[in-house]
Amino acid sequence: MNATERKVDARKGMGLDRGGFLTAAGLGALVLVAFLLMAAPGYAQTTAARTKVVGPYSYDMSKEVKINATVEKVVTNPPEGTLAGTHLLLQTSAGAVDASLGMLALKGKDAIAIEPGQHVQVTGEMKTVKNGDVFFARSIQVNGHLYILRNEHGVPMTHTRRDSSLKTGTEGGQL
Numbered sequence: 629m630n631a632t633e634r635k636v637d638a639r640k641g642m643g644l645d646r647g648g649f650l651t652a653a654g655l656g657a658l659v660l661v662a663f664l665l666m667a668a669p670g671y672a673q674t675t676a677a678r679t680k681v682v683g684p685y686s687y688d689m690s691k692e693v694k695i696n697a698t699v700e701k702v703v704t705n706p707p708e709g710t711l712a713g714t715h716l717l718l719q720t721s722a723g724a725v726d727a728s729l730g731m732l733a734l735k736g737k738d739a740i741a742i743e744p745g746q747h748v749q750v751t752g753e754m755k756t757v758k759n760g761d762v763f764f765a766r767s768i769q770v771n772g773h774l775y776i777l778r779n780e781h782g783v784p785m786t787h788t789r790r791d792s793s794l795k796t797g798t799e800g801g802q803l
Contacts, residue, residue, distance in 0.1 A: 687753055687764065687782020694751045695720050695763070697727075699744050704734060711757055713784075716742070716765075718750070727752065727763040730777050730784040740768065740775050753782070 697718035706715050714729040727750055733740050742748070752765040766778040778784050 687766070687778065687780070689753075689780055691753045692751060692766065693753070694749055695725065696747070696749050697725060699742060699746045699748055700724070701744055702734075702742055709758065710760070711762055715762075716748070716750075718748070718763075725763050726761065727765045727768075729765050729768065732784065732786055733768075733775070733777060736786065738775070740770065742770055746770060752778075 695718070697720040699716055700719050701717040703715040703717065706712065711728050713731040714733045716727045716729060718725040718727055729740070734742075747770075749769040750763065750765045751767045752763050754761055754763050756762075764778065764782060766780075766782070767774060767776050769775075776785070
């Protein structure tokens with residue numbers, strides 16, 4: 629056996645011949661791809677959690693205010709071209725406000741019993757939607773009951789009624 633044959637035999641014994649080298653490289657590449665695929669979803673979720681949704685229907689609690697008002701009109705079928713759902717036309721010390729309560733406020737076992745002339749305290753955020761200003765109500769207090777209409781992200785929810793003897797003080801800004 630000459631020197632060249634001994635080198636070939638030595639490589640075969642260590643699995644470093646042409647086929648063994650390609651198998652090791654292929655296995656290494658497969659492990660790398662699998663690692664990257666498993667790591668990518670974790671990074672994507674972290675990035676998505678930090679992304680803030682913006683737009684006419686987003687909700688920013690830092691802009692949330694409470695308003696004390698008198699109900700002028702309850703609108704259950706708003707005109708075409710306006711925001712769907714129940715609206716209250718409110719009279720405040722600063723003027724008239726169109727408050728959107730969402731689609732479910734007057735429905736279900738805990739439906740809000742509300743009529744013109746009643747005093748309400750509404751917590752929400754003013755937005756410009758469809759060329760008009762609308763107050764997105766997140767909660768409303770009427771007749772000693774607090775109704776939660778949207779979550780902290782502004783997503784409408786089946787409202788929950790909380791019986792309370794809430795203070796009528798103002799938190800946040802005043803409209």
